[in-house]
């Protein structure tokens with residue numbers, strides 16, 4: 001089976017992925033975009049990491065697009081993506097574990113004021129703040145997919161009262177009113193774009209904190225900045241941004257109430273994700289049901 005491997009991968013990353021995928025799916029012949037273009041009809045599947053728009057056009061034999069990214073919003077925004085070809089997102093327990101580690105770090109940091117102590121250290125300031133218990137810090141996890149549920153159970157094990165919210169008709173504002181820390185793990189869809197805006201922040205209690213591990217476009221930056229600057233929100237931990245890399249000089253870099261991560265909360269790990277992709281390729285080859293398919297109408 002000929003499989004196209006393409007996307008935002010430099011030569012070293014392409015080689016790493018190819019090595020991991022070849023080991024996991026030895027029956028596949030891996031092609032780069034240039035090789036695929038030489039015999040487009042022979043390409044049966046594509047394994048992709050945010051490929052440039054248009055990359056998957058003109059491949060008439062394509063029967064599976066397997067994303068190496070968990071979020072497929074960038075893929076779905078490509079109007080040339082062949083509409084009839086099944087699209088699978090990356091669902092890898094190792095990635096959910098990594099997300100749970102990042103979420104645990106961020107919640108522990110905000111709960112115990114470690115970001116405040118880090119800022120105090122830079123000023124040479126010795127000052128101790130009241131110590132709350134985990135049981136006093138209510139956490140709300142937006143998004144109840146594999147990652148949201150893994151994050152929620154890890155935080156519950158650390159002693160936090162955790163609520164989950166999914167976009168299925170549950171009212172959000174009453175949940176926000178009960179949250180000291182809110183973690184966004186929603187997929188980016190037309191319905192969730194811009195959800196973290198002024199009314200969302202206003203619904204949170206004064207002194208709440210926000211952790212965005214979803215997509216930058218979930219947030220209306222000006223509204224978040226206003227909520228931080230007015231003192232309504234205590235802090236924001238942001239892993240994702242409207243434009244990545246975050247532009248030099250962007251206010252988030254130096255905002256005292258913002259912690260910036262370089263979209264590093266949960267990277268796809270070739271050591272485990274290659275096996276997930278390979279399992280779907282084998283299912284395709286053997287005519288078995290494909291896993292983790294995206295419902296295009298739903299957007300994830």
Ligand code: GLV
Nearest residue numbers: 068069070071072
């Ligand atoms: C990372 O953001 C991913 O979608 O895999």
